[in-house]
Amino acid sequence: MTTKKFDSYSHLLDRTARRVKGYAQQRFTTGNFDVTVDQWLILKSLDDDRYLKQKELAELTGKDNPTLTRIIDLLCKKGLTERVMHKDDRRSFTVHLTEPGKAKLLELSPRVNEIRMKAWENLTEHDYEQLKTILNKIYQNLEP
Incomplete structure (x- = not known):
């Protein structure tokens, strides 16, 4: 190429x-929605009662540490997430959804899905599968 x-x-x-x-x-x-797209990404990543270290959350979401810290601080201030001391390492914390965070996720999920479907509305199943294959190849090419 x-x-x-x-x-x-x-x-x-x-x-x-x-x-x-x-x-x-x-x-x-x-x-x-009372959250940003980036804040939504964090909430969604913590779904299913996940307790993630900030480093794990950063890797999962592709956010750098300072950005992620600011997002988590805002979500904690809104009462949607909280930091909990890690059970095996007192020097680190895990982040998880609070009950209001779980409620926010449940409330917004159908609306977020509608937004996502707008981007896909003129694509066939075949288009989607091709795109998924190509994006996965690009992603794998860049693995460390």
Whole structure:
């Protein structure tokens, strides 16, 4: 693949990712979700009574540590998450959903799914499978 073609594809991928996130954030704002897209990502990652160390949460969500710390601080302030001392390591904490956090997740999940479906509305099942395959290959190519 030529560098010019690669740059074009990279631009399309970046542009699309920004459009998807921007569209979602606009809908979160106008829909009075009371959380941002990034905060939603953290809440969703903590679903199923998960207790995750901040480092695990950072890896799972692709957020750097300072950004993740700010997001968790805001979610704790809203009462949606809390930090708990790690049971085996008193120097670290785990993060998990509070009952209001679980309720927020339950309340917003159908609305978030509607937002996500907007991006997929003109894609066939075959389109989706191809896209998933390609994105997984790109992701695997960049594994450390």
